[in-house]
Amino acid sequence: FPGVETHANALSNLFIERARNLGAKVDPSAPGFLRTSPHEETIMGLVLIVLGFVFSGFIAYYGSIAGLFIALGTIGAVYFFDKYYFFQEGIVVASVFPMALVILQFVTLTFYKYFTEEKTKRELKTTFEKYVSPAIVNEVLADPENVELGGKKVNLTVMFSDVRGFTTISEKLDPRELSDLLNSYLTPMTNLVFANRGTLDKYMGDAIMAFWGAPVHFPDHAVHAARCALQMLEKLKVLQAEYRAKGLPEIDIGIGLNTGEMSVGNMGSDTVRSYTVMGDAVNLGSRLEGINKTYGTRIIISEFTYLEVKKHFICREIDWVTVKGKNIPVRIYELMAERPNSSATAFPPGPDRSVLEEGFQLYHEQRFADAQAFFKRALQVDPHDAPSQLYLERCEDYITTPPPPGWDGVYAMKTK
Known part of the structure; x- marks a missing residue:
């Protein structure tokens, strides 16, 4: 009916006290034509419940944009359903209620989702802004569902760096000088960790613990960690020059890298927690840092890290070792330089790596006199090459006192 006739018809029903709002059926023989349907309230209640579940699910899993299209589609469907039954069947459907419910649910759930997501983002930002660079924080906030704070096992790369002889250095400085020296060292080193997509785990006095591959995972985390380690040595040269100019003690550092499966997450007490990594792979990384002294x-990097970075970096095998508390030997390598490109073969200044590798092979074959010749050649090129000097001394010792039967060339570390 045209609008005027619809209103006139409704007014007629009011006059004859037969108007009903819900589920009325046309009766041509009766004046006023409307009849109530006894199942209207039940049907409408079920419809409202179903709509509530549908909208909750869609907005929760597909977002507000998808929910908006579903809301518009539902309102359109209810509108055409209403018109069809009114004109074709003579039934007046209370369509205003489901339409209003759709709008109310959409607005309510959208606001709820917005505020809960904002709360999650605030928590993530608070957690990570002190551990990672702003760029990584933005990546975390852009896809928070991929970040799990509760703890999980992931393949990561961990780094430990430590200042050599820091106890002796600290005894020579007053508290203010010591604080300034430590801050001037830790600040640029931490910036390098962040610049290479690393996560700062913690400071342990003068030591830095960091890892790569979480909270945002990327497959070449070992490459980023290795690059950061080399950049830290380059930055150290600049710092040493500054310390000499100021009359401060020069510092040197050792770095250990290991790649493997680690538990990562927000760990600690109910009141204080930190985003950190744990596991045997982490412990090995710590041991490797200390092995530099030997x-x-x-x-020094483990064989596991070496396999990930060998195409990008120049490394040389140093030894097969078992760290304290472990019985399984691990091959360790010295990280020397980054290749100009993936196919580069040039090596940094120092002994020819092939000479060192040949001597290393002869050493493990117990041909100690032959191995000596190669290590002497290496020392002629670089008299300060510590690994060559160490193996030369070992060869001399084994020539004097041969190793026991079953010797496999694995060196057992006695200290951490």
Whole structure:
């Protein structure tokens, strides 16, 4: 009916006291034509319940944009359903209620989702802004569902760096000088961790613990960690020059890298927590940092990290070792330099790596006199090459006192 006739018809029903709002059926023989339907309230209640579940699910899983299209589609469907039954069947459907419910649910759930997501983002930002660079924080906030704070096992790369002889250095400085020195060292080193997509785990006095691959995972985390380690050595040269100019003690560092499966998450007490990594792979990384003291190196990486970075970095095998508390030997490598490109073969200044590798092979074959010749050649090129000097001394010892039967060349570390 045209609008005027519809209103006139409704007014007629009011006059004859037969108007009903819900589920009325046309009766041509009766004046006023409307009849109530006894199932109207039940049907409408079920419809409202179903709509509530549908909208909750769609907005929760597909977002507000998808929910908006569903809301508009539902309102349109109810509108055409209403018109069809009114004109074709003579039934007046109370369509205003489901339409109003759709709008109310959409607005309510959208606001709820917005505020809960904002709360989650605030929590994530508070958690990570002190551990990672702003760029990584933005990546976390852009896709918070991929971040799990409760703890999970992931393949990551961990780094430990430590200042050599820091106890002796600290005894020579007053508290203010010591604080300034430590801050001037930790600040640029931490910036390098962030610049290479790393996550700062913690400071342990003068030591830095960091890891790569969480909270945002990326497959080449070992490459970023290795690059950061080399950049830290380059930055150290700049700092040493500054310390000399100021009359401060020069510092040196050792770095250990290991790649493997680690537990990562927000760990701690009910009141204080930190985003950290734990596991055997983490412990090995810590041990490797300390092993630098034995071999006179600055950066030692495990065989697991080496497999991930060998196409990008120049490394040389140093030894097979078992760290304290473990029985399984691990091959360790010295990280020397980054290749100009993935196919580069040039090596940094120092002994030819092929000479060192040949000597290393002869050493493990117990041909100690032959191995000596190669290590002497290496020392002629670089008299300060500590690993070559160490193996030369080992060869001399084994020539004097041969190793026991079953010797496999694995060196057991006695200290951490």
